[in-house]
Amino acid sequence: MRYAFFPGCTLESAAEELMISTKKVAAALGIELIELDGWTCCGASHIQDVSDLLATSINARNISLAEDLKVDKLLTVCNTCTLMLRTAKLKMDKNEKVRNEVNEGLGRAGLEYKGTVEVTHLLWALIEDYGLENLRKMVRRPLTGLKVANFYGCHILMPPNVMGFENHMNPQSMEMVAEVLGAESVDFDQRLACCGFHAVFPAEKEVMDLTGKNCLSPKNSGADCIVTPCPLCQMQLDAYQPDAQKGFKEDITMPILHLPQLIGLALGFSPEELAIQRHVVDAIPALRESLAIV
Amino acid sequence: METLQCKIKRFDGKQEYYQNYEVPYEKGKTILWLLTKIREEQDPTLNFTSACRHAICGSCAVQINGSAFLACNSSLDEVLETFKTMKLTFEPLKNFDVVKDLVIVWEPKMEKMEQVKPWLIPSEEGTQETGFIQSEDNYHQIAAPTDCILCGVCASECNQLAVNDGTYLDPFILNRAYRFTVDSRDGSPEEHIRPVYENELWKCLHCMQCVTKCPKGIPLTDQIAYLRQESIRMGEVKNQGAKHAFAFHDDVKNKGRLNEVMLPIKTDGLVNTAMRKVPFALRMIKKGKINPFHMPKEVEGIKGVRELYKYAQEVGK
Numbered sequence: 301m302r303y304a305f306f307p308g309c310t311l312e313s314a315a316e317e318l319m320i321s322t323k324k325v326a327a328a329l330g331i332e333l334i335e336l337d338g339w340t341c342c343g344a345s346h347i348q349d350v351s352d353l354l355a356t357s358i359n360a361r362n363i364s365l366a367e368d369l370k371v372d373k374l375l376t377v378c379n380t381c382t383l384m385l386r387t388a389k390l391k392m393d394k395n396e397k398v399r400n401e402v403n404e405g406l407g408r409a410g411l412e413y414k415g416t417v418e419v420t421h422l423l424w425a426l427i428e429d430y431g432l433e434n435l436r437k438m439v440r441r442p443l444t445g446l447k448v449a450n451f452y453g454c455h456i457l458m459p460p461n462v463m464g465f466e467n468h469m470n471p472q473s474m475e476m477v478a479e480v481l482g483a484e485s486v487d488f489d490q491r492l493a494c495c496g497f498h499a500v501f502p503a504e505k506e507v508m509d510l511t512g513k514n515c516l517s518p519k520n521s522g523a524d525c526i527v528t529p530c531p532l533c534q535m536q537l538d539a540y541q542p543d544a545q546k547g548f549k550e551d552i553t554m555p556i557l558h559l560p561q562l563i564g565l566a567l568g569f570s571p572e573e574l575a576i577q578r579h580v581v582d583a584i585p586a587l588r589e590s591l592a593i594v
Numbered sequence: 595m596e597t598l599q600c601k602i603k604r605f606d607g608k609q610e611y612y613q614n615y616e617v618p619y620e621k622g623k624t625i626l627w628l629l630t631k632i633r634e635e636q637d638p639t640l641n642f643t644s645a646c647r648h649a650i651c652g653s654c655a656v657q658i659n660g661s662a663f664l665a666c667n668s669s670l671d672e673v674l675e676t677f678k679t680m681k682l683t684f685e686p687l688k689n690f691d692v693v694k695d696l697v698i699v700w701e702p703k704m705e706k707m708e709q710v711k712p713w714l715i716p717s718e719e720g721t722q723e724t725g726f727i728q729s730e731d732n733y734h735q736i737a738a739p740t741d742c743i744l745c746g747v748c749a750s751e752c753n754q755l756a757v758n759d760g761t762y763l764d765p766f767i768l769n770r771a772y773r774f775t776v777d778s779r780d781g782s783p784e785e786h787i788r789p790v791y792e793n794e795l796w797k798c799l800h801c802m803q804c805v806t807k808c809p810k811g812i813p814l815t816d817q818i819a820y821l822r823q824e825s826i827r828m829g830e831v832k833n834q835g836a837k838h839a840f841a842f843h844d845d846v847k848n849k850g851r852l853n854e855v856m857l858p859i860k861t862d863g864l865v866n867t868a869m870r871k872v873p874f875a876l877r878m879i880k881k882g883k884i885n886p887f888h889m890p891k892e893v894e895g896i897k898g899v900r901e902l903y904k905y906a907q908e909v910g911k
Binding site: 309310312313314315316337338339340341343344345346347348349350351352353354357358361383401404405406408409410411454455458459460467468469470493494496498499501502503506507509510539540542543577578579580 | 659660661676677678753754757758794796797798799800801802803805806815816819822823826833834835836838839840841842843845846850851852854855858861862873874877878881882883884885888890893894895896897898899901902903904905906909911
């Protein structure tokens with residue numbers, strides 16, 4: 301299996317552990333990821349607030365770079381990157397006026413958007429392309445006893461006309477993957493909540509309140525850790541957790557894992573190999589206790 | 595025969611409680627059919643509002659299993675298929691006060707809406723005698739926003755409203771402001787945008803709930819982006835939201851990728867960042883999540899990226 305790979309900006313710095321764990325997991329599963337040369341930031345749901353055309357243009361450019369690699373799909377590991385790329389793709393594929401206008405600009409950069417590549421997320425690719433039964437065969441250390449809270453994040457689900465992999469009101473993909481890995485999924489109120497990351501600057505107070513609730517809810521449901529398919533949700537819930545704690549009397553401590561880290565643990569990698577020690581809220585004690593990892 | 599197990603949140607003005615009802619399943623019905631059947635055959639004290647049954651009056655929106663639906667145009671079978679269960683929990687819309695059972699209060703929301711002047715402020719181009727001449731394009735500008743039936747689904751699902759002190763405007767209010775802002779007959783778009791800007795426009799979390807759940811498919815998040823663009827054109831650039839958006843905009847132009855180290859400084863300014871973000875920065879540096887000396891290099895093909903910026907400026911979008 302071969303994909304063009306769009307890492308997104310966080311994987312180069314704040315969420316480098318996601319780059320490390322994604323590459324480890326992909327290699328172990330025999331998935332080839334070819335990083336795009338010259339990819340740019342997807343706009344992170346902000347650039348459209350300055351210019352719609354630019355938001356579409358930079359992502360049409362990113363997709364066109366993947367088209368040149370002669371692959372079927374461009375793969376991401378970030379919800380927001382996936383949404384931004386797919387939003388641009390939908391506009392380019394459905395609206396001839398937009399397509400012509402954007403291609404005019406791309407032409408000046410020596411590029412053209414053709415529409416030959418799909419945009420997918422690792423979570424979807426594992427289910428749709430790799431197959432969960434094949435993943436099950438690769439499990440070396442079943443995560444028996446680990447209670448995970450699957451925090452989807454908004455942008456892997458909505459809006460459904462752009463995303464649409466599964467029902468946004470009752471998604472099951474994360475639970476399906478957790479089951480294959482041997483972990484137990486815990487139901488909790490905030491399972492489909494918003495992490496608030498995109499407004500953490502202008503709405504700091506409100507977003508910290510959300511962060512606290514998003515940690516407390518799975519904690520009260522008995523989860524050992526949260527797992528998320530999005531590095532932005534991960535950053536909001538993990539790196540800002542000490543700030544969010546200040547607004548809560550109860551202890552909200554909740555370790556937050558990236559999806560590839562959970563998969564990597566089941567494939568037999570150590571927490572250090574998956575760079576789990578890079579998280580602000582130490583996840584290793586919880587893993588050690590539940591999984592008997594030394 | 596299969597049975598629907600309905601749990602409905604009741605409120606009598608003092609106490610809240612859940613009441614259970616069992617209804618024999620029937621194929622091809624709506625959610626409103628189910629609620630009406632319970633009221634007519636089992637419990638005449640159950641309160642909910644409804645009128646037109648055709649998704650026009652907007653009065654029958656409720657929450658089912660945590661998501662907001664317009665009861666009259668929601669298929670019972672689709673709801674059962676979505677949640678894969680015969681157990682349905684009904685609750686009133688979120689982010690509204692409740693009068694009784696599933697009935698919510700609209701008056702405070704209407705008073706809040708008045709702030710955006712949800713009426714046409716006529717431009718000088720029209721007169722009482724001749725009216726206005728509108729093109730087909732002019733009409734299409736307002737076609738989607740005038741579809742709003744004020745059902746409250748968007749407000750119920752809004753994640754910012756759920757944690758806000760009440761200042762932030764409900765998505766249907768933003769829609770109303772947008773509707774007059776883009777109306778070719780309106781002569782004072784700034785009078786609609788100014789109050790939107792002043793009521794925490796930049797606090798939208800981008801969660802996509804409103805646009806996902808709107809039963810009329812109104813592109814609410816595109817409208818929010820438009821209102822923000824317009825506030826920027828009006829000169830409102832010295833706020834965290836606009837500065838944050840420009841940080842991304844400028845980083846892509848300069849290097850192609852985001853400079854995470856500089857992002858807080860570009861958004862909050864050096865002094866504020868130094869005063870408020872030091873503990874955050876230190877814990878990020880300690881874990882290796884921020885390298886203060888990491889400066890992104892220009893991506894391959896950056897000249898082409900800058901061509902896209904030049905082009906966007908030329909076409910004025």
